[in-house]
Amino acid sequence: MNRIEELFKKKRNILSIYFTAGFPELKDTVPVIKTLAQGGADMIEIGIPFSDPLADGPVIQQSSELALKNGMTLSLLFDQLNDIRKETAVSNTSLLLMGYLNPVLQFGIAGFCEKAKACGIDGVIIPDLPLDVYLQEYKELFQKAGIKVVFLVTPQTSDERIRLIDKHSEGFIYLVSSASTTGVKGQISEEQLAYFARIRAMKLSNPVLIGFGIADKAGFNKACEYAEGAIIGSAFVKVLGQRNGLTENIKKFISPLRQEMPL
Amino acid sequence: MSYQVNEKGYYGSFGGAFIPEMLFPNVEDLRSRYLTIMESDDFKKEFNSLLRDYVGRPSPLYYASRLSTHHNKEIYLKREDLNHTGAHKINNTLGQILLAKRLGKKRIIAETGAGQHGVAAATVCALMGLECIVYMGEVDIERQAPNVARMKLLGAKVVPALCGSRTLKDATNEAIRDWINNPVETHYIIGSVVGPHPYPDMVARFQSVISEEIRTQLLSKTGKETPDYVIACVGGGSNAAGAFYHFLDEPSVKLIAVEAAGKGIHSGHSAATMVLGKPGIIHGSKTMLMQTEDGQITEPYSISAGLDYPGVGPVHAHLFETGRATFVSATDEEALAAAYLCCRLEGIIPALESAHALAHLDKLKSAPGEIIVLNLSGRGDKDLATYIKHQNL
Numbered sequence: 001m002n003r004i005e006e007l008f009k010k011k012r013n014i015l016s017i018y019f020t021a022g023f024p025e026l027k028d029t030v031p032v033i034k035t036l037a038q039g040g041a042d043m044i045e046i047g048i049p050f051s052d053p054l055a056d057g058p059v060i061q062q063s064s065e066l067a068l069k070n071g072m073t074l075s076l077l078f079d080q081l082n083d084i085r086k087e088t089a090v091s092n093t094s095l096l097l098m099g100y101l102n103p104v105l106q107f108g109i110a111g112f113c114e115k116a117k118a119c120g121i122d123g124v125i126i127p128d129l130p131l132d133v134y135l136q137e138y139k140e141l142f143q144k145a146g147i148k149v150v151f152l153v154t155p156q157t158s159d160e161r162i163r164l165i166d167k168h169s170e171g172f173i174y175l176v177s178s179a180s181t182t183g184v185k186g187q188i189s190e191e192q193l194a195y196f197a198r199i200r201a202m203k204l205s206n207p208v209l210i211g212f213g214i215a216d217k218a219g220f221n222k223a224c225e226y227a228e229g230a231i232i233g234s235a236f237v238k239v240l241g242q243r244n245g246l247t248e249n250i251k252k253f254i255s256p257l258r259q260e261m262p263l
Numbered sequence: 264m265s266y267q268v269n270e271k272g273y274y275g276s277f278g279g280a281f282i283p284e285m286l287f288p289n290v291e292d293l294r295s296r297y298l299t300i301m302e303s304d305d306f307k308k309e310f311n312s313l314l315r316d317y318v319g320r321p322s323p324l325y326y327a328s329r330l331s332t333h334h335n336k337e338i339y340l341k342r343e344d345l346n347h348t349g350a351h352k353i354n355n356t357l358g359q360i361l362l363a364k365r366l367g368k369k370r371i372i373a374e375t376g377a378g379q380h381g382v383a384a385a386t387v388c389a390l391m392g393l394e395c396i397v398y399m400g401e402v403d404i405e406r407q408a409p410n411v412a413r414m415k416l417l418g419a420k421v422v423p424a425l426c427g428s429r430t431l432k433d434a435t436n437e438a439i440r441d442w443i444n445n446p447v448e449t450h451y452i453i454g455s456v457v458g459p460h461p462y463p464d465m466v467a468r469f470q471s472v473i474s475e476e477i478r479t480q481l482l483s484k485t486g487k488e489t490p491d492y493v494i495a496c497v498g499g500g501s502n503a504a505g506a507f508y509h510f511l512d513e514p515s516v517k518l519i520a521v522e523a524a525g526k527g528i529h530s531g532h533s534a535a536t537m538v539l540g541k542p543g544i545i546h547g548s549k550t551m552l553m554q555t556e557d558g559q560i561t562e563p564y565s566i567s568a569g570l571d572y573p574g575v576g577p578v579h580a581h582l583f584e585t586g587r588a589t590f591v592s593a594t595d596e597e598a599l600a601a602a603y604l605c606c607r608l609e610g611i612i613p614a615l616e617s618a619h620a621l622a623h624l625d626k627l628k629s630a631p632g633e634i635i636v637l638n639l640s641g642r643g644d645k646d647l648a649t650y651i652k653h654q655n656l
Contacts, residue, residue, distance in 0.1 A: 051559040073557040106558030127283040152284040
């Protein structure tokens with residue numbers, strides 16, 4: 001069974017962390033994954049840097065720019081991830097690749113699936129891969145490789161389209177918390193909670209993780225009241241950007257998130 | 264062979280709508296309604312009357328006799344430079360603002376490179392009393408100061424794009440991010456035949472007035488409705504799309520698109536997308552794209568900020584692939600020389616973009632008597648500093 005499916009079967013309050021590969025240093029990709037897994041991240045989204053990340057706010061934009069300057073490429077990333085499953089800490093962690101379509105297209109979708117599978121990647125999130133193109137052109141390739149393709153739902157997505165996305169999603173649904181690019185927007189509003197509740201009431205067949213604007217323990221806990229877990233991205237990338245004491249910084253960031261939640 | 268967009272939003276294998284889910288409701292709303300709105304009598308009436316009384320259309324089709332003598336060719340210039348705001352851009356912004364009003368939008372965003380589209384967007388927003396935010400690369404803000412001042416004077420807010428190379432591509436990224444963050448009352452007026460479907464088709468339709476007029480005007484001047492050649496410059500490709508539109512299905516009309524070769528196609532400083540690019544995704548559209556082997560979008564270069572774009576409209580990628588249009592290029596120097604020649608022979612200071620089209624006249628091997636229509640897409644007021652700087656070189 002795919003690690004993502006297994007994870008949602010046995011756990012709740014799932015913590016997923018996004019970071020940009022090759023940031024802050026080219027060689028940091030594997031150490032960041034290891035430290036996150038050791039610290040208790042259930043899922044890690046490894047960002048493939050792109051020159052023009054349309055759905056991202058300044059923090060992830062800048063991390064991508066720097067990662068590219070560091071020399072990061074998709075093929076180099078696959079090289080770095082080649083032995084990732086040999087790391088004991090990471091053997092059960094769900095690993096996803098998250099990135100924009102163009103680098104994946106240039107690599108070749110078939111080759112991408114093959115490489116991802118060989119590295120033990122469980123799923124992908126490609127925000128600018130439209131659902132209809134995926135279904136017509138790429139679904140078979142991803143399925144053959146056993147890689148789950150995750151789609152996004154936003155506050156403006158119609159119920160009808162949410163049902164369609166749910167029908168074709170595998171692994172989980174990525175609930176974008178507000179009409180926004182990635183990054184911190186302050187406290188979760190009443191309006192957002194109403195939207196989370198609306199989605200919960202739809203009783204979708206896929207589990208749901210809430211992302212975008214989730215930055216800390218309070219946000220994480222709130223999201224977990226409405227969904228199977230949450231995704232933290234920009235807030236974590238900001239911490240990585242501090243550079244000094246990478247491992248310590250990661251531990252310090254993740255440990256409060258993994259403390260027992262008050263009942 | 265059809266050169267128009269199909270029902271799925273593709274021109275052959277190019278086009279589509281490769282957008283994040285956050286943009287889906289807005290783009291889908293536009294897709295499902297743009298044709299109905301554009302074809303309604305009420306829209307046509309308002310659009311046509313403003314094109315006439317506000318933009319000053321039809322723009323003249325002018326027989327350039329001295330230029331014709333010089334090149335030993337029959338050359339007609341389609342004078343888009345005489346439009347209000349100085350270029351063809353206003354045809355599109357006017358159409359889109361009328362559409363945005365009918366979509367119930369209250370806030371307009373736009374991207375701009377040289378500032379021509381930004382000025383055209385700010386102009387129609389002032390006309391309609393709508394809020395206007397224009398994204399512009401920090402580098403372009405510095406080198407196009409007069410247009411920044413014009414936009415501000417017209418009441419627009421100019422927001423610098425501070426990421427990436429801080430030029431047109433990055434301004435477009437910022438505009439798209441703004442739309443993601445403001446999905447309800449905002450309409451994004453894209454300035455060229457780029458972006459996700461339906462933008463390329465919608466913008467081409469608004470610009471198609473150019474070739475519609477050419478047909479009528481040419482008929483009355485020469486007794487023939489179709490020329491032998493239509494020449495236009497291509498960055499994103501909106502003026503070319505408009506100038507070609509009503510000739511696409513007339514195989515006797517040879518279509519020539521001139522890209523910016525910058526300092527030379529293989530100099531590392533060029534914007535000749537058809538030569539240097541390969542299929543990829545930019546700003547929601549599959550098209551020819553300048554990129555690295557890793558799929559990172561690369562930075563184009565041209566002396567003309569309006570041709571300085573790493574992609575090209577998907578319709579042009581299709582015209583290129585099918586061979587319906589011939590894609591050539593002109594360097595900075597060739598464009599400058601052609602601009603100076605046009606100044607002296609015709610008393611017309613062309614925009615640097617249009618000067619690339621003029622530069623092709625030297626190389627075109629046309630038969631005696633063949634009629635050439637060249638789309639003079641804009642005027643050169645905005646380029647005075649560049650022209651003066653290079654005058655003595």
